[in-house]
């Protein structure tokens with residue numbers, strides 16, 4: 019059985035690391051080298067290398083939980099769960115809550131403007147003050163939460179985008195010419 023040996027070695031190593039560091043520094047290196055035969059054979063990795071890298075990059079940004087919480091508690095009410103501006107709380111508003119899946123809007127608005135609208139409300143970006151401010155998100159230390167909300171707002175457009183890409187559909191179009 020090789021596993022118990024590895025586990026023991028790891029435990030030894032961990033104990034050595036968390037133990038009395040000064041003493042260890044002066045004495046030997048306490049890391050007992052694991053038996054050579056326990057090392058796994060070199061993995062034939064090169065061909066799959068790009069995938070882990072891509073995954074790592076994709077994982078670098080994660081929307082903070084607090085952003086998700088704020089979104090569900092405040093934004094979805096008016097803007098709707100799907101970001102289309104159709105939340106119950108926004109019904110009858112003039113202008114209606116912004117539909118974030120509208121590509122025309124998404125193309126023009128900057129991330130900075132979205133962030134300002136969130137913190138300062140519609141009035142902060144020259145829009146209707148029915149879009150309420152979120153003063154508790156003001157100030158640098160809440161910036162990650164605001165950034166997360168900006169990402170969420172943008173993500174609705176991204177989710178809606180594929181159907182709007184012109185290259186997807188036209189190949190079967192000619193059938194429309196009926197006599």
Ligand code: HEC
Pocket residue numbers: 088089092093094095096097107108111113114115116127131132135136140143144145146147148149150152167171
């Ligand atoms: C009380 C309803 C209401 C709530 C709650 C609300 N909004 Fe809005 N929001 C609006 C309305 C109405 C507009 C449209 C303002 C306009 O077009 O003049 C708007 C516009 C926006 C815009 C577009 C701003 C621009 O410059 O075009 C963004 C982005 C936005 N809201 C994000 C959010 C986020 C994120 C939240 C949650 C933190 C939120 N809103 C909460 C009603 C609301």
